[in-house]
Amino acid sequence: MTNYKPKSRLTAQAYIDGVLSGDRVILSRAITIIESNLESDKLLAKAIIQAILPASGNSIRIGITGVPGVGKSTFIEVFGKHLITQGHKVAILSIDPSSQRSRGSILGDKTRMEALSNLENAYIRPSASGTTLGGVANKTAESMLLCEAAGYDVVLVETVGVGQSETAVHGMTDFFLLLMLAGAGDELQGIKKGIMEMADMVVINKADGDNVRNSEMARLQYQNALHIFPQSDSGWEPVVTKASSTKNTGISTVWDAITKYKQLVTENGYFIKNRNHQKIRWMYNNINEELKRMFYGNKDIASKLSVLEKDIIASEISPVKAAENIIEKFKDFNKT
């Protein structure tokens, strides 16, 4: 990626035809257009997305999270190979808003998934970069549509497991998988509140060797805990299993659960309902982010806000009045 130089662009039609025919090189170049911040590329990206839209959606979208050290890359590699053996085409994307801030990007080190990336029916793409989570999530979600249009019927969206990107991934996938380790305690502190409740499945990873017994105990503990929590609108009871990516055990169980889930939510109508809901919310998220950008992107507003924050903490102004004052200022700016 570091040596990447933009090649001359193709026509929109060339990208569209290439993606629809499943050409991996063209798919990569089309995703580069999606990720580009050049104005001319943005127009091109819109034309491509608009054209491939009807061909998108024919996949199961699986979000995968877990704290660093849980073994996500190895799990995805083994899981991906399993799916390809079953005849699937697997695309692997990721959301990591931190990657450009050099906190270490996921999937950046492609060699970690070399065996998988060499397979014809696998497509691996590192996280887009961007200044905002919303921007990165947009690019990943649009890349997902391109992958689907290119014939990938399983899309795995990986997240780093330490921030808010889980919510973004949960909002664009059908099934949410949380990787955990036995031995609970401190490792868990990395998992933010609310993430556990999004999980459709918890996999206790690295359940091998001396760790098998602890993993089974952890599995039971999580299973009991999840029973207590409220059921999802999908009607699905979250499943807890254990797996070992290195010993290749428990991997087929994960796919079996996802297959069962897909069947349940297709039959009860939740699958399409959730997809539609996600699409609509995607529009509203973009609108709301743009509204905020119009306001908070204003330099005068930004400097006034930092003064107001200090006054609020000093109890010199009420938060409600502070908000009113600054909105009035904003309206005045827009008038002039």
Added chain:
Amino acid sequence: MTNYKPKSRLTAQAYIDGVLSGDRVILSRAITIIESNLESDKLLAKAIIQAILPASGNSIRIGITGVPGVGKSTFIEVFGKHLITQGHKVAILSIDPSSQRSRGSILGDKTRMEALSNLENAYIRPSASGTTLGGVANKTAESMLLCEAAGYDVVLVETVGVGQSETAVHGMTDFFLLLMLAGAGDELQGIKKGIMEMADMVVINKADGDNVRNSEMARLQYQNALHIFPQSDSGWEPVVTKASSTKNTGISTVWDAITKYKQLVTENGYFIKNRNHQKIRWMYNNINEELKRMFYGNKDIASKLSVLEKDIIASEISPVKAAENIIEKFKDFNKT
């Protein structure tokens, strides 16, 4: 409430003096000003809030939630009386955005808390009404400041336990208490995802008679489940206890836990940090709501959005492009 007719208004100074001297009648009338939607009252409200602001904040703010039927009113009555016996002044507010939609308001039936409301050191106020949760939450939070300025050192903020009002209550209180019933299963479905994780304490209520054994089992189950979940930034480990409001058991345990919590978070600095964070977020919530109102309150925007929603579901336009289109429209409106 139904026979309420506005009395002639006092001067701002009369409200301020009355509140600061702890006059319950003036406090009630000042809160009525806060809740009023008349433009003249809004100006008066701002003057009152601004003046009492430095005298606010000297309380422990306790959010209380639980599904209907869990026995919230009875618990609050018994808990409130316990606190008053200990020498505290207790204000009881509530957030129920549904109350005006006649889905049955909480605290509306004051007779439910008659014994408490007759005590001199108790102040009970039913939920403000309003069209938006944000609006109702604003009024409740400002009423809370008035109660504190009037000398109430414990503020209980009750919520109905079926919607998003829990997040609003959590965002304005220091300690969040979740009432539950033994027998788990179906009753729990009323508790929304994420609420359990906000709880600093879970009280298994109605732990009396034949229910004691089940309540103890439920207590252990919840205690185990909460251990698995990530720790709060406060450094506090959520506590699970059982109580009976009718038998008056377990009530002092609740207050003991809150006292311990207060001590912990005062010492580790979380108390003031969280209060400041809440105040700042309160301003931003108000700004963001107003930005949305400016946009979504526009009739042309609203009708275009419903068309775009249909087009998105039909895959005729991408959510990102739909958002861009409507934002452009909005900018055009504002120019003309």
